[in-house]
Amino acid sequence: MPLNPEDPVALGDFELLGRIGQGGMGQVYLGESLGGEPAAVKVIKPSVVDSESRKRFAQEVEALKTIYGARIAAFLQADAEAEQPWLATEYVDGPDLARHVKTHGPLPSVLAAALGAVLAEALSGVHDQGLLHRDLKPANVLLGPNGPMIIDFGLAAFTESSVALTMPHQVVGTPICMAPEQAAGVKPLTAAVDVYALGALLLFAVTGHYPHEAATPYMVFHLVTDPATAPDLSGVPAGLEPLLTVMLAHDAGDRPSLTEVVQRCRAVIEAQGMKIAQARRKLTSHAMGPADAPPTLVWPAPASDTPATEIVPADLESPAEPTAARPEQPGPMTRTLRHSVQARRTADRLRAVYAATAPF
Structure with missing residues (x-):
């Protein structure tokens, strides 16, 4: 979509x-x-900029500087x-997995086994670098022209770090893909949380x-942490059911390693x-769709996807802070803009997608 008048024109x-x-x-x-070079530039909203969000954001930057790998969107620059x-990170021209499945149906x-092998191998590399993703979900996997890419390490944790950016009973993440021990606030977390999320x-x-769906994040939180409530595996193909069963095991020790996930996939x-x-x-060609299909440009997640939710048992229903007013930014005519052929082509595609989906 086009920039709004209050949006910055350069960072x-x-x-x-x-x-x-x-x-x-x-x-x-x-x-x-x-x-x-095209890039995805993520900016923190003014309404949530405080000392805590700055610490988390700085941690995300440090994590991205540390991580490397073929399936990880590369870090470019930050402030x-x-x-x-x-x-700013590498721009991946393709839909996320959540949007793809909602639009085209299940894989x-x-x-799906190919996707599992690719992502398990990528996550294994992340773990080898001393990090956990902690928020792997369909909206954080982009299906690009060169294969799947993992994005959004905003909740990534250094596995040996003694510094916690959350309060003792505060849980940060997306409940629908959260491992039981993560939902229960167990610390320190292990690689098994990413195995569960991948499952x-x-x-x-x-x-x-x-695995668990309900009307509110709190209800999902309750289902995830209840050892008597088994994950819903209805509709899983027979060939994948044994693997998903163990990946979604309630006890972290019962889940396979990422290497075993690759082998079983x-x-x-x-x-x-x-x-x-x-x-x-075949996965890449399937994800990109027919050559004449309209482009889908989504990063990092469709607006309808479940956002990362902070679940604080003492205050589960706290209202969101109102959006702070922002000073007006200079308009696009106040400076000379750079427009390469690639930029014009991408901007034209953005306008085409917006026009096709606009209600007017």
């Missing part, structure tokens, strides 16, 4: 071209570097001390539903007469 070395997503904490823009903290089992993500990919693919590389290529 750091990035010119902002349009809005491409938003969440509970901030707005995401399509940006372009001095050299014409955590700015009046409105912002960071075939062989493609919840794969369950959604093949069925369109999550490969076994599912090979049982259908296909090699892992073939399944990965």
Whole structure:
């Protein structure tokens, strides 16, 4: 969507071209570097900028500086001390998994197994670097032209860190994909929380539903932490059911390692007469859709997706703070803007998508 009058037109070395997503904490823009490199530029909303959010944002920046890998959206630049903290990461031109499943339906089992192998391998690399994602969900996996990419390490935790940015009984994350021990506030967390979240993500990919669903985050929180309530595995293909059952085990010690997840996903693919590389290529082509399909530009999540929710037992229904007024920013005519061929092409695609979905 086009920029609003109050939106900044540039941050750091990035010119902002349009809005491409938003969440509970901030707005995401399509940006372009001095050299014409597209980027996703995330800006924290003025209404939530305080000392706590700055600490979390600074932690996200440090995590992104540390993480590397083929399936991780790369860090480009950031300013955590700015009046409105912002960071720029690699731009992935493709829908997120949540939007794709809602639009096109669940993935075939062989493609879901390929997705599981790719993401498990990527998460294993993240864990090897001493980090946990802690908020893996369909909206945080983008299906780009070069394969799936993991984004949004805003809740990432250094596994050996003794510094906690949450209060003792405060739980941060997305309940529908949250491991029971994470929902219960157990610390320190282990790699098993990302295994559970990946299982919840794969369950959604093949069925369109999550392990536990309810009308409110608090009700989901209760179901997740109740050992007597089994996850809903209805609709799971037979070949994937044993793997998802153990990935979604209530006890962290009963879940497989990420290496075992990769191996079992490969076994599912090979049982259908296909090699892992073939399944990965089919997954990418399936996700990108027909060549003449209109582009879908979403980062980091569709507006309808469940945002990350802070669940504080003492105050589960606290009202959101009102949005603070912002000083008017200079209009686009007050400076000379850079427009490469790539930027114009992407801006045209954004306008086309907006026109196709606008109610007027």
